[in-house]
Amino acid sequence: MATQEQNTLLVAANKLRSNKIKNTPQRQVILSYLMTSHAHPSIEMIFKYVRTNGFSVSLATVYNTLQLFVDHNLIIEIAADSGGHMRYDYFETPHYHVICVNCNKIVDVFDDTYKENEKLATKKTGYRILNSQYEVYGICPDCQKKIDTKISV
Amino acid sequence: MATQEQNTLLVAANKLRSNKIKNTPQRQVILSYLMTSHAHPSIEMIFKYVRTNGFSVSLATVYNTLQLFVDHNLIIEIAADSGGHMRYDYFETPHYHVICVNCNKIVDVFDDTYKENEKLATKKTGYRILNSQYEVYGICPDCQKKIDTKISV
DNA sequence: TTGTTATTGAGAATTATTATCATTTAAATC
């Protein structure tokens, strides 16, 4: 009987096959991690995840693999981290991101009305539109509590 | 009689004053450049602009100044450049950006309906919303011609 | 299997960004 981990690796392997990307253990585990994680991880988080899960990987391979997935429109890059790090997200179902400017926590909102703007973008600019991304910045509930406490003291 | 350049420097100086930011020649010229340019320049472009216009400036000051302006919500950062460079934009009137994935050209669309999504974001996430950014990716008309020509040859 | 070609990975090289701190400057006060 297959474990959950083995199962997500198989799902990832199939996704790679259907995108005509050569299967490697590194690619499978990185893709399966992005498919199941809600953390919107950074390069460093992905690198650590792969190694702590018993796979060998180099930082160069993480960079190469993520670029490959971006080029295939499997994942998106989010410039969310005030530390200047990119964050990565499996992007099958259109959604947008709400990002805490204090702690960098990213949450999803599964609503695709923002995509409506692509029509006007085409008309106004003549660009051939490929995709679009929407990011909302604010303070998450946890950080609101911390900040409000700090102010009232 | 004031030249156009002197005039935009004065406008920038007033903007700094009204934001209680200490006036320096470097800050004035960087802000006036961002206010009048439609290029959405990178750090390097800003650095060169300031120097070629007869002002002394260091790269450190460009970085510091842009961070200061971002913190004061005078400008926004756009992670647009496939070369990994940030681009900067004076952001008084809400608008969004259409970015060519081939040549990195950025054009404005002055329509703020994308901001409507902020309401749902608050309701769904509990975040206290500060601002939001929308980016559309595609191929600009010039690059469409080049690419289509290449294919047909 | 075997052969071909693409991928991996360790470390070097490069590039981007931030930190340091002596010098200079803005602007508030006299």
Added chain:
DNA sequence: GATTTAAATGATAATAATTCTCAATAACAA
């Protein structure tokens, strides 16, 4: 206008992020 003081500048050092190199390895088509 001169004095004062805190803040800004800038040359360069330090750090961190990303890309490059290329020999060894692995995928997979035939």
